[in-house]
Amino acid sequence: MATAQVVRSEWTKIRSVASTVWTLSTAVVVTIALGMLISALSKNEFDNLSQREKLSFDPTFISFAGTGLGQLAMIVFGVLVVSNEYSTGMIRASLAAVPKRGVFLFSKLAVATALVFVVGMATSFATFFLGQLMLGDLKASIGDDGVLRAVFGGGLYMTLIALFSMGVATMLRSPMLSLGILMPFFFLISNILGNVSATEKVGRFLPDQAGSKIMQVVTPVDDDTPYGPWGGLGIMALWVIAAVVGGYVLLKRRDAQ
Amino acid sequence: MIELEGLTKRYGEKVAVDHLTFTVRPGIVTGFLGPNGAGKSTTMRMILGLDHPTAGDVRIDGTHYERLQDPLTYIGALLEAKGVHPGRSAYNHLLWLAQSNGIPERRVREVLDEVGLTAVARKKAKGFSLGMGQRLGIAAALLGDPRILMFDEPVNGLDPEGIHWIRTLMKSLAQQGRTVFVSSHLMSEMALTADHLVVIGQGRLLADTSMAQFIERNSRSYVRVRSPQREALLDALHQAGVTAVDGPDGTLEVDGTPAGTIGELAAANGVVLHELSPQQASLEEAFMQLTAESVEYHAHAGTPLPPQQQQRQQQQWGESWRKG
Numbered sequence: 015m016a017t018a019q020v021v022r023s024e025w026t027k028i029r030s031v032a033s034t035v036w037t038l039s040t041a042v043v044v045t046i047a048l049g050m051l052i053s054a055l056s057k058n059e060f061d062n063l064s065q066r067e068k069l070s071f072d073p074t075f076i077s078f079a080g081t082g083l084g085q086l087a088m089i090v091f092g093v094l095v096v097s098n099e100y101s102t103g104m105i106r107a108s109l110a111a112v113p114k115r116g117v118f119l120f121s122k123l124a125v126a127t128a129l130v131f132v133v134g135m136a137t138s139f140a141t142f143f144l145g146q147l148m149l150g151d152l153k154a155s156i157g158d159d160g161v162l163r164a165v166f167g168g169g170l171y172m173t174l175i176a177l178f179s180m181g182v183a184t185m186l187r188s189p190m191l192s193l194g195i196l197m198p199f200f201f202l203i204s205n206i207l208g209n210v211s212a213t214e215k216v217g218r219f220l221p222d223q224a225g226s227k228i229m230q231v232v233t234p235v236d237d238d239t240p241y242g243p244w245g246g247l248g249i250m251a252l253w254v255i256a257a258v259v260g261g262y263v264l265l266k267r268r269d270a271q
Numbered sequence: 272m273i274e275l276e277g278l279t280k281r282y283g284e285k286v287a288v289d290h291l292t293f294t295v296r297p298g299i300v301t302g303f304l305g306p307n308g309a310g311k312s313t314t315m316r317m318i319l320g321l322d323h324p325t326a327g328d329v330r331i332d333g334t335h336y337e338r339l340q341d342p343l344t345y346i347g348a349l350l351e352a353k354g355v356h357p358g359r360s361a362y363n364h365l366l367w368l369a370q371s372n373g374i375p376e377r378r379v380r381e382v383l384d385e386v387g388l389t390a391v392a393r394k395k396a397k398g399f400s401l402g403m404g405q406r407l408g409i410a411a412a413l414l415g416d417p418r419i420l421m422f423d424e425p426v427n428g429l430d431p432e433g434i435h436w437i438r439t440l441m442k443s444l445a446q447q448g449r450t451v452f453v454s455s456h457l458m459s460e461m462a463l464t465a466d467h468l469v470v471i472g473q474g475r476l477l478a479d480t481s482m483a484q485f486i487e488r489n490s491r492s493y494v495r496v497r498s499p500q501r502e503a504l505l506d507a508l509h510q511a512g513v514t515a516v517d518g519p520d521g522t523l524e525v526d527g528t529p530a531g532t533i534g535e536l537a538a539a540n541g542v543v544l545h546e547l548s549p550q551q552a553s554l555e556e557a558f559m560q561l562t563a564e565s566v567e568y569h570a571h572a573g574t575p576l577p578p579q580q581q582q583r584q585q586q587q588w589g590e591s592w593r594k595g
Binding site: 020023026030102104106110112271 | 353356357358411
């Protein structure tokens with residue numbers, strides 16, 4: 015009963031600040047628009063591809079090409095939801111109102127995650143269908159083997175990346191510090207580590223590298239990734255759990271400031 | 272009722288709050304006085320369960336804060352840091368607070384009305400003046416209609432009208448039988464509002480006394496006497512049974528004897544007086560003396576104070592125990 019009150023209160027918090035709307039709408043627009051653009055470009059380039067590249071051609075995954083950039087807005091959303099509490103000093107009011115810190119944190123994360131889940135799923139399905147529209151006769155169908163899993167997985171991926179950011183922000187508290195670490199990490203570092211052959215074997219266990227496997231339908235030729243789509247999402251989920259547990263432990267132990 | 276028992280907070284080597292034990296009682300305004308950095312805010316944050324005590328215990332109506340069901344209905348607090356998201360409206364700020372503690376939404380409108388913010392309820396908090404922010408903080412404290420209220424430096428940065436409003440509010444809350452605990456670093460402010468006084472310095476309890484008693488003890492009136500014939504004057508006073516103590520710059524200070532009597536005594540004994548003036552030590556002076564001592568004791572623990580300083584202390588703050 016008390017938890018239901020806190021959930022309601024966290025919902026009021028989240029819907030009453032502008033950052034919720036602009037971060038989530040940026041995520042939606044960027045993911046869809048970039049997905050459509052790259053889908054359209056891929057269609058035009060298809061004939062120039064080598065035989066091998068044609069075999070690896072994955073219309074579902076291509077329509078999700080905007081996720082890499084769109085997820086950055088999801089990360090901003092996740093970071094702000096938590097670190098706003100600290101940057102405004104609101105954390106004191108929040109914990110005075112809800113002194114059970116576990117109830118406070120998990121209600122906040124539950125509300126924000128539920129919102130991201132709805133937005134992420136809608137974005138994922140929209141991205142897929144609009145992307146396929148751009149791909150013309152190269153398109154995949156939602157009924158094809160593994161496609162529904164990939165599209166549903168795309169929504170889960172965005173949800174998990176936001177939740178991971180919330181966990182990290184709970185640990186770091188400062189919005190600047192959290193964004194300063196997460197943004198370059200997911201935009202650059204993780205991609206580099208995952209694609210350079212020297213670090214590839216480690217890099218592919220990073221949350222986004224592992225998690226994005228869920229959006230793949232066609233396994234590239236010569237792919238030796240040691241996990242499947244759900245395995246990859248599971249690895250990502252482990253990262254998320256670690257971040258959230260770390261955040262909870264620190265919140266519990268620290269003074270509220 | 273708020274009960275502190277041996278409450279201690281250490282940050283590494285530094286002791287912010289040092290074994291505080293006192294009780295804040297209902298029906299009166301209890302002033303929590305200390306210079307900036309004395310540990311007032313830290314103490315208040317520990318009362319609210321925001322900071323974890325290093326040692327000791329604090330209870331609200333006999334219960335630990337984190338065990339209170341809907342704590343805002345027991346104790347409402349205005350903390351120094353406002354804790355309002357600048358992009359959120361006053362109404363929504365109070366609404367989430369109310370919802371978290373199962374307080375009906377109509378209370379939001381009631382408290383906004385009470386603090387006079389109804390007209391700007393839908394405006395974002397970032398446009399609020401310092402005074403409006405303070406009023407919003409007080410609205411949040413009153414939201415759960417709590418029996419205990421705690422205000423950290425409530426008059427800071429307020430205009431005279433706002434200060435007057437807060438003073439009146441605190442008194443009326445106490446008159447309703449509520450516990451009101453208010454911190455300040457200004458003695459003059461406390462003298463106007465508080466019925467009881469808890470003074471801390473460097474985290475340590477320096478006084479826990481009723482305001483009336485504090486005034487009686489500390490707003491000491493005495494007569495300052497200066498004479499070129501100091502010894503002769505001392506003899507004359509001694510014979511008349513009047514005690515004088517050394518004041519600064521070779522003056523003498525006499526308690527409990529009117530200036531006129533001293534003048535007549537001097538005249539009768541043929542002693543020349545260069546000064547004969549009634550003095551009143553202000554509460555502010557008494558407070559500064561009290562807290563300055565705590566600083567000195569910490570700084571020179573074990574080293575005796577220079578004699579003149581020692582004398583000054585005895586004359587000013589040590590009044591009550593010197594007279595016994």
